[in-house]
């Protein structure tokens with residue numbers, strides 16, 4: 001059953017990791033997808049041309065989500081090219097981990113800009129189109145770290161907790177127009193990046209999770225499909241932990 005047929009989604013940070021998984025899963029569910037990347041042009045173009053064979057429209061855009069004008073331009077281009085914006089997934093994010101004692105002002109600001117300001121930029125950029133349609137689903141990628149905090153990640157945790165407050169406020173502001181806004185809080189998700197970590201350390205993380213495994217990009221993508229589709233039509237302002245029970 002295709003749950004997203006006829007819908008257009010903008011997904012930020014779709015060139016690798018979780019974002020790439022969301023792009024692939026959305027295409028499987030019949031969505032037309034416009035996704036962004038920061039610098040991975042080659043892999044983004046490859047993903048777009050590969051998935052375009054699936055009978056839907058898929059296009060990659062270089063766009064810095066931390067930049068207000070870039071976000072405005074992106075939304076305008078997608079609207080022109082795809083005709084509507086039904087779903088926005090604010091997935092792009094970075095880490096610059098350090099203990100508070102050592103963290104620089106620049107690294108604090110950078111993480112807030114890319115992870116949190118980007119969510120403001122993109123939500124504002126698609127708001128007008130969704131208001132006109134009187135329908136829309138916005139999904140923001142938070143983290144268990146934004147719910148619980150984490151030593152060595154003050155900047156990242158602040159950005160991800162900020163996303164939760166933003167999400168709930170947008171849900172309250174736009175609910176009357178049937179625009180829903182929810183957040184996903186992934187736990188430990190195994191991507192190409194975590195594949196480079198020491199296997200023993202990763203195994204000890206897996207054992208500490210109730211479901212005894214790390215999550216996959218598909219686990220997050222499936223939660224996105226649910227929140228993007230009409231199946232979740234009465235759900236807004238929520239944070240869905242997709243973490244194998246980590247925070248339980």
Ligand SMILES: NC(=O)c1ccc[n+]([C@@H]2O[C@H](COP(=O)([O-])OP(=O)(O)OC[C@H]3O[C@@H](n4cnc5c(N)ncnc54)[C@H](OP(=O)(O)O)[C@@H]3O)[C@@H](O)[C@H]2O)c1
Pocket residue numbers: 012013014015016017018019036037038039040041063064065066091092093094114141142143144185186187188189190191193
């Ligand atoms: N992996 C986990 O365990 C985990 C857990 C909880 C939450 N999350 C969150 O889930 C999201 C995806 O994580 P991930 O592990 O898949 O990350 P990732 O593999 O590092 O991929 C990040 C993606 O974001 C893009 N990006 C980075 N800066 C950008 C910018 N300024 N503008 C536009 N795009 C930008 C990257 O593009 P380029 O390829 O061009 O650099 C890439 O496509 C992030 O928000 C992260 O905080 C991840």
